[in-house]
Amino acid sequence: MMGDLEVEKHVQFVLSVEKKKDDFESVAMEHIRINGAYWGLTTLDLLGKLGVVDQDEVISWIMKCQDESGGFGGNIGHDPHIMYTLSAVQVLALYDKLDVLDIDKVSSYVSGLQNEDGSFSGDIWGEIDTRFSYIAICCLSILGRLEKLNVQKAVAYIVSCKNMDGGFGCTPGGESHSGQIFCCVAALAITGSLHHIDKDLLGWWLCERQVKSGGLNGRPEKLPDVCYSWWVLSSLIIIDRVHWIDKEKLAAFILNCQDKENGGISDRPEDAVDVFHTFFGVAGLSLLEYPGVKAIDPAYALPVDVVDRIFIGRR
Amino acid sequence: MDSDEDERVPLSERPEWADVKPIPQDDGPNPVVPIAYKDEFRETMDYFRAVYASDERSPRSLGLTAEAIKLNPGNYTVWHFRRLVLEELGTDLHDELDFVNSIAKSNSKNYQIWHHRRWVAERIGIEAASLELEFTKEIFSLDAKNYHAWSHRQWVLQALGGWENELDYCDELLEEDIFNNSAWNQRYFVVTRSPLLGGLEAVREAEVKYAVKAILSNPGNESPWRYLRGLYKGDTHALAHDPEVSSVCLEVLKEKKNFVFALSLLLDLLCYGLQPNEEFSNAVEALRPSNSGPPEVNLKETICSVLETLDPIRSNYWIWRKNNLRPSSEV
Numbered sequence A: 001m002m003g004d005l006e007v008e009k010h011v012q013f014v015l016s017v018e019k020k021k022d023d024f025e026s027v028a029m030e031h032i033r034i035n036g037a038y039w040g041l042t043t044l045d046l047l048g049k050l051g052v053v054d055q056d057e058v059i060s061w062i063m064k065c066q067d068e069s070g071g072f073g074g075n076i077g078h079d080p081h082i083m084y085t086l087s088a089v090q091v092l093a094l095y096d097k098l099d100v101l102d103i104d105k106v107s108s109y110v111s112g113l114q115n116e117d118g119s120f121s122g123d124i125w126g127e128i129d130t131r132f133s134y135i136a137i138c139c140l141s142i143l144g145r146l147e148k149l150n151v152q153k154a155v156a157y158i159v160s161c162k163n164m165d166g167g168f169g170c171t172p173g174g175e176s177h178s179g180q181i182f183c184c185v186a187a188l189a190i191t192g193s194l195h196h197i198d199k200d201l202l203g204w205w206l207c208e209r210q211v212k213s214g215g216l217n218g219r220p221e222k223l224p225d226v227c228y229s230w231w232v233l234s235s236l237i238i239i240d241r242v243h244w245i246d247k248e249k250l251a252a253f254i255l256n257c258q259d260k261e262n263g264g265i266s267d268r269p270e271d272a273v274d275v276f277h278t279f280f281g282v283a284g285l286s287l288l289e290y291p292g293v294k295a296i297d298p299a300y301a302l303p304v305d306v307v308d309r310i311f312i313g314r315r
Numbered sequence B: 001m002d003s004d005e006d007e008r009v010p011l012s013e014r015p016e017w018a019d020v021k022p023i024p025q026d027d028g029p030n031p032v033v034p035i036a037y038k039d040e041f042r043e044t045m046d047y048f049r050a051v052y053a054s055d056e057r058s059p060r061s062l063g064l065t066a067e068a069i070k071l072n073p074g075n076y077t078v079w080h081f082r083r084l085v086l087e088e089l090g091t092d093l094h095d096e097l098d099f100v101n102s103i104a105k106s107n108s109k110n111y112q113i114w115h116h117r118r119w120v121a122e123r124i125g126i127e128a129a130s131l132e133l134e135f136t137k138e139i140f141s142l143d144a145k146n147y148h149a150w151s152h153r154q155w156v157l158q159a160l161g162g163w164e165n166e167l168d169y170c171d172e173l174l175e176e177d178i179f180n181n182s183a184w185n186q187r188y189f190v191v192t193r194s195p196l197l198g199g200l201e202a203v204r205e206a207e208v209k210y211a212v213k214a215i216l217s218n219p220g221n222e223s224p225w226r227y228l229r230g231l232y233k234g235d236t237h238a239l240a241h242d243p244e245v246s247s248v249c250l251e252v253l254k255e256k257k258n259f260v261f262a263l264s265l266l267l268d269l270l271c272y273g274l275q276p277n278e279e280f281s282n283a284v285e286a287l288r289p290s291n292s293g294p295p296e297v298n299l300k301e302t303i304c305s306v307l308e309t310l311d312p313i314r315s316n317y318w319i320w321r322k323n324n325l326r327p328s329s330e331v
Ligand SMILES: [Zn+2]
Pocket: A225, A226, A227, A228, A267, A277
């Protein structure tokens, strides 16, 4: 018997994250605090508890992480990176506060990272990865500035990373990996380019990721992990093949990864919990339509009501 | 645990740092997610912020970034500043590769390290190729599926060269672990992209044999099945009509063990136009669970029914496949 989702305990866990003294994990989180804020706050919102955090404090802190380039750093005074910039935009969207941004400035930072071949770098140092293609496309779509990118080239680059198994890698020829597949599929969805995907072939590869325990892995012969509940599941939903897996077994796997005493969700049963897997566990349950959890959008990784507010407001 | 932790002299007690006033992290008012710092880490980062704020690109800053990276190799800003300092000082980049070596072994899943490594190798140029191939090899001896290391290795081959022994290397890794999907992917990368092998058509025959051998040794291994399909690169007619391919399916089915992928490929071959002889029908028929109902109308439907029962976690997929057969089923 799997038991229920410990909503109240997970809320307390998110609030208490990193209060533990001398915990090396918390030290190592300092530089990605803005990602942590996105994971934690989105979890709270999905559980209907966003109100427990002071909105004005969050927003003023987020805005202090912005660099003069328009991009955001992982914390105050840190260098900007496209990854931190998306987290900042997503958190502001959660609070319906995108209007505090100089939208043209942020979108210029992001569009400035597109390369000649359509790919995206993560920062001025030029690392290229399909993760950054997703981040750029998602970010500018939320900001209503997708036209600032060369979308056609961006899509062509993503398609060049498609493999013979139907999946996608980080660069052309890179091994198919569920995390990269999510990025590519979601980016193609946002740009209306899903016709580039062989949905049946990819769908079969994705549903082969479910192992006996009900959990999903990221690549063949790897261990299942709660975070793949998000990456595999959201991809399956976007390509309309989610009914190919055993959803009940997956929900049971996620629920088995809860720390039922102190809250939080881990990568696998009995492992230590963290805010990253707590978010992906709750988000996975949301995609599985678990009662009491708000619906999350599989491409934007934000609650559906937040996404609706962004796009309906704009029309 | 860091072995030289006991010997560390706090920066505040080192004469060469006496002129620097450390800057603490600004966490904003009542931080959303309060951060608890370890003392040593906090002190190092306070000094780092000071040299970063004054943009001091000096040897001692380089040393300080090394200390900060050892404490937390994930800090993006520290790596960023280290590159600025390296550029300014014109440091010998071979030394920098040694530095990365010392960090990478225990942090091989850290994005920053790989990104930095590539930046350094790019500047050294072609002579870095063999060093980088050797370096990734060492990482694979610890974790043969490390995604970052594979990505780095592919970049090295394409940007700096070193393709000569790559197929042998894939072979070596697959000998060690035939289930290593990363090595299978690399093999595909080599046969499709190496400038030395003449392209997929030139190697197909040999590679089909290689895949077939791997399949027969472990029919439940997903990777060689996908590799085998990949060798035909979407040419479904060629795939369906290569007797090597249909016969490996048949051989596995006759063994009656770990045959899910064999059935699945056979299903596709039939959909792509393979005309089955009686041997195929008999082999499939022999796999039908004894409690299943009357025989299906055609072989493809039988295959779907068998898979639906024997791969229950994906039964909906196989049911969908079966329903999709209807429009064009004349077998
Ligand atoms: Zn995980």
